[in-house]
Amino acid sequence: MRSAVRTAYLVGTEETGERLDKWLTEHLQDDDIDISRSVVQKWVKAGLVSRIPAGKIKASDAIEAGQTYTVEVPEDEPFEIVPDDIPLSIVYDDPHVVVVDKPRGLVVHPAAGHPRGTVINGLVARGITLSALGGDMRPGVVHRIDKDTSGLVMFAKTEMAYYALTEQLRTHSVERQYIAIVHGRMTHETGTVEMPIGRDPQDRQKMAVVESGKRAVTHFQVLEKFERYTLVQCRLETGRTHQIRVHFAAIGHPLAGDQVYGRRHTLPIHGQALHAKTLGFIHPESGEMVRLESPLPDDMEKLISNLRAGLIG
Numbered sequence: 001m002r003s004a005v006r007t008a009y010l011v012g013t014e015e016t017g018e019r020l021d022k023w024l025t026e027h028l029q030d031d032d033i034d035i036s037r038s039v040v041q042k043w044v045k046a047g048l049v050s051r052i053p054a055g056k057i058k059a060s061d062a063i064e065a066g067q068t069y070t071v072e073v074p075e076d077e078p079f080e081i082v083p084d085d086i087p088l089s090i091v092y093d094d095p096h097v098v099v100v101d102k103p104r105g106l107v108v109h110p111a112a113g114h115p116r117g118t119v120i121n122g123l124v125a126r127g128i129t130l131s132a133l134g135g136d137m138r139p140g141v142v143h144r145i146d147k148d149t150s151g152l153v154m155f156a157k158t159e160m161a162y163y164a165l166t167e168q169l170r171t172h173s174v175e176r177q178y179i180a181i182v183h184g185r186m187t188h189e190t191g192t193v194e195m196p197i198g199r200d201p202q203d204r205q206k207m208a209v210v211e212s213g214k215r216a217v218t219h220f221q222v223l224e225k226f227e228r229y230t231l232v233q234c235r236l237e238t239g240r241t242h243q244i245r246v247h248f249a250a251i252g253h254p255l256a257g258d259q260v261y262g263r264r265h266t267l268p269i270h271g272q273a274l275h276a277k278t279l280g281f282i283h284p285e286s287g288e289m290v291r292l293e294s295p296l297p298d299d300m301e302k303l304i305s306n307l308r309a310g311l312i313g
Contacts (some may be wrong), residue, residue: 108144178244220233
């Protein structure tokens with residue numbers, strides 16, 4: 001008998017009016033689920049897709065902000081997260097939310113072909129129970145950072161926290177600031193990059209600035225300039241996949257070390273020089289503001305020190 005992976009997606013304001021099947025296909029693909037639009041249409045007809053608030057749905061429906069769609073993604077075999085004793089830096093933990101300071105090189109959650117060795121496996125090994133709403137492979141996951149990005153990432157432990165945190169992300173009230181080293185000396189001290197991001201039509205494994213993409217906004221401030229690189233602080237207004245990496249590549253300043261969107265000749269770092277430094281959110285139970293800071297990892301500190309000294313770049 002086949003089991004199903006339950007996953008849920010919340011409709012953002014800027015997504016209002018999109019066709020359900022197109023929107024759902026894109027979200028499933030973003031979660032590393034290899035799916036086509038025609039298959040999603042079959043799932044809708046088969047009743048594998050439900051909506052909050054409840055009601056009859058069709059694949060051609062226009063979605064509305066605030067709706068949540070739950071999908072029962074069929075799986076050939078039941079998926080169970082295996083506990084892995086992975087060193088983790090847990091910087092915040094209470095009955096509703098847990099926040100991890102993730103090192104570069106560690107994946108946030110299991111995916112097809114990568115079932116172990118993730119932050120989720122490490123949290124489960126510590127006896128931490130996460131909300132099931134994110135799905136079997138993504139329990140409690142309300143946002144993600146890339147494998148080769150370091151820094152703060154939060155997880156919901158309860159259903160209430162999951163809905164509250166995803167709503168804050170939808171309304172852009174979560175504070176997320178990053179530190180990055182980019183190629184080139186930037187001429188502007190501050191600025192905003194507003195370019196829509198979607199799947200690269202030439203390579204579905206990549207994201208790109210495309211006219212049909214979703215609204216994406218990144219604010220930045222220059223912290224320090226070097227001979228051929230710039231240290232910047234970025235604030236996410238939206239949270240698209242690979243947003244900072246795609247935006248800075250699009251304006252001619254790709255991130256140092258980025259093997260996907262960057263340049264061949266770059267700084268000696270394993271992965272993009274990008275660190276999720278600040279995370280702020282309203283606590284789902286108390287209503288109080290929680291604001292956390294993560295120090296730069298040693299590899300980025302070393303690069304900055306060497307750039308200042310003129311030893312590289």
